[in-house]
Each structure stands twice: as structure tokens, then as C-alpha cells.
Amino acid sequence: KPTFTVGGKSFTAVAINTAAKAGEWIKLKLGTHERLTLKSTPHDLVTEVDKGSETMIRNLIKTHFPHHTILGEEGVAPGADASAKALETMKDNEYLWIVDPIDGTTNYVHGFPFFSVSIALAHRGEVIVGVVYDPCGDELFVAEKGKGAYLKGKRMQVSGEAKLSDSLIATGFPADSDFALPLNLKGVQAVAPKARNIRVAGSAALHMAYVAAGRLSGFWEIGLNSWDIAAGSLLVSEAGGRVTDTSGQPYTLAVRHVLATNGTVHDELQTTLSEAGATGA
Ligand code: 2AM
Ligand code: CA
Ligand code: CA
Ligand code: CA
Numbered sequence: 001k002p003t004f005t006v007g008g009k010s011f012t013a014v015a016i017n018t019a020a021k022a023g024e025w026i027k028l029k030l031g032t033h034e035r036l037t038l039k040s041t042p043h044d045l046v047t048e049v050d051k052g053s054e055t056m057i058r059n060l061i062k063t064h065f066p067h068h069t070i071l072g073e074e075g076v077a078p079g080a081d082a083s084a085k086a087l088e089t090m091k092d093n094e095y096l097w098i099v100d101p102i103d104g105t106t107n108y109v110h111g112f113p114f115f116s117v118s119i120a121l122a123h124r125g126e127v128i129v130g131v132v133y134d135p136c137g138d139e140l141f142v143a144e145k146g147k148g149a150y151l152k153g154k155r156m157q158v159s160g161e162a163k164l165s166d167s168l169i170a171t172g173f174p175a176d177s178d179f180a181l182p183l184n185l186k187g188v189q190a191v192a193p194k195a196r197n198i199r200v201a202g203s204a205a206l207h208m209a210y211v212a213a214g215r216l217s218g219f220w221e222i223g224l225n226s227w228d229i230a231a232g233s234l235l236v237s238e239a240g241g242r243v244t245d246t247s248g249q250p251y252t253l254a255v256r257h258v259l260a261t262n263g264t265v266h267d268e269l270q271t272t273l274s275e276a277g278a279t280g281a
Contacts (some may be wrong), residue, residue: 023135053101083225104203118205120230130234149238158262167217180223190276208232212239218261
């Protein structure tokens with residue numbers, strides 16, 4: 001059984017305060033970033049605000065839990081298997097924080113107000129705390145393993161939709177345009193005619209928070225990393241939904257092709273992706 005406190009300090013309180021502080025700061029910096037650097041491809045961006053936010057998050061976590069390990073997107077070398085490689089070196093650590101300092105950097109750079117800070121804490125590989133903060137909407141989504149998922153003090157519940165035809169579904173167009181983009185376009189082609197409609201708003205973590213909040217009935221994306229998914233996965237499962245990979249296999253930190261739904265449309269969406277050859281597996 002995981003512990004949620006050490007020396008009286010609550011993991012969840014630290015995750016919430018850290019996400020809120022970093023989120024306030026990136027919102028303050030919106031429109032002022034000076035250096036835009038391309039990482040692996042022209043679709044893969046990073047600014048000094050991503051790096052500053054990650055530094056702030058690392059420092060705050062370290063202040064409270066100096067012996068915990070931290071995996072952050074901007075702390076590892078870029079590349080398709082960035083998080084898998086890092087996780088391999090960190091898998092024996094008891095407590096692992098998994099951080100995306102800005103999820104939705106492309107939106108951030110363009111001033112499109114849909115981005116988030118995502119912070120998860122895993123205990124022996126299992127996510128026990130997940131926080132996603134949207135500073136533009138000032139919405140903080142929080143989940144604790146076994147204790148539910150909350151937004152503004154109210155327990156979240158996934159949507160009740162039972163069929164894709166009644167469902168608003170989200171996906172993402174990833175930066176990797178050789179492998180993931182063609183697959184995702186196939187998926188969209190298969191899902192769009194069956195679903196009520198599709199949204200592609202550019203922050204995987206925030207899309208998963210929206211599934212937890214019942215605003216979307218499902219989300220899938222090919223080619224993500226652990227820091228995009230970890231916090232959102234707990235939000236969705238604690239709100240009564242279901243999280244697997246796009247082939248329907250159970251969620252683990254190693255999952256890169258994610259499918260997160262209200263549970264009731266999971267199989268229909270999974271089958272649709274499978275039949276289209278769009279699962280990435
Ligand atoms: P980011 O903004 O933190 O990079 C949008 O489709 C989603 O894909 C976002 O969650 C975005 O996270 C993520 N993403 C962007 N570039 C990526 C890359 N090179 N590899 C994998 N995921 C990426
Ligand atoms: Ca990125
Ligand atoms: Ca991300
Ligand atoms: Ca990021």
C-alpha cells in the first residue's frame with residue numbers, strides 16, 4: 001500500500017502547489033518567450049519557459065522530497081523513445097515524479113490558450129497522485145489513487161455516453177510526422193464518421209483531464225511519452241473511466257499510444273482503431 005505522506009508532508013499537496021506555481025508563472029510569461037528552439041523536428045518546439053517551468057518544479061519537489069527521483073521532459077535528450085530510455089534507468093526508484101512543465105508548447109508559442117502543467121507521482125511504477133493544471137482556465141484537476149478525482153473541490157465523474165455516435169472524442173497530431181502522424185490520420189478517418197465529432201486541441205494531459213471531467217468521452221493519441229499521460233491516466237481511472245494502450249492492453253508508465261475513455265465507449269473506439277490499422281502496434 002503506498003504512503004501519501006512523508007514526515008507529515010502530503011505528496012498531493014506538494015503536487016498541487018507545485019503545478020499551481022509553475023502554471024501561474026508560465027501564464028505570466030505567455031507571449032514573452034524569446035528563444036524558440038526546434039528539438040527533433042520542425043514540429044517539436046521548446047522555449048526557455050518550458051525549461052524555467054521544469055526547473056521551478058524540480059526545485060519545489062526537491063525542497064520537500066530530496067530523495068525522490070524526478071523525470072521531466074526537458075531533463076532528458078529528445079527523441080521518440082526519450083521517456084522509455086529514462087524510465088529504464090529509473091525503474092528501481094521507489095518514488096518517481098513524472099513532470100511535463102508545459103504540455104502543449106505549440107499552443108503556448110502561438111498564444112492558443114490550451115496548455116497545462118502535468119505532474120504525477122508513481123510509487124514502484126504505479127501512479128498514486130496526478131495533477132493537471134490549466135492556468136488559462138484556472139482549472140486544477142487532481143486525483144489520488146483510490147480516493148477519486150476532483151476539480152474545484154467537486155468529485156469528477158466521466159461522461160455517461162454509451163455509444164461513439166453520442167460522443168465527443170479528442171485526439172492529437174504528434175510531432176513525429178513519419179510514423180505517428182499517418183497512423184493518427186488513419187484513426188481520425190475511421191473514428192470521425194462514427195463519433196459525434198472530434199477535437200484536436202493540442203495538450204494530451206488536458207484532453208485526459210477533460211475525459212475525467214466528462215467533457216469528452218474519449219481520447220487517443222499515438223507516440224506520446226510518460227510525462228504526457230501519467231497524471232491524466234489517474235484522473236481518468238479515478239473518475240470512473242478506463243485507460244489502456246490503443247491495442248487495449250492495460251496502462252503502464254511505458255505506454256506511448258494511449259486510449260482513455262469513459263469506459264462505456266472504450267471497446268467501440270478500440271475496435272474502430274484496430275480495424276483501421278491505427279493502433280500503432
Ligand atoms: P508537448 O507540448 O509537451 O511537447 C499534442 O499532440 C501532444 O503531443 C502534446 O501533449 C505534446 O506535448 C505532445 N508532443 C509534442 N511533440 C512531441 C514529440 N516530439 N514527441 C512526442 N510527443 C510530442
Ligand atoms: Ca515537447
Ligand atoms: Ca507533453
Ligand atoms: Ca512539454
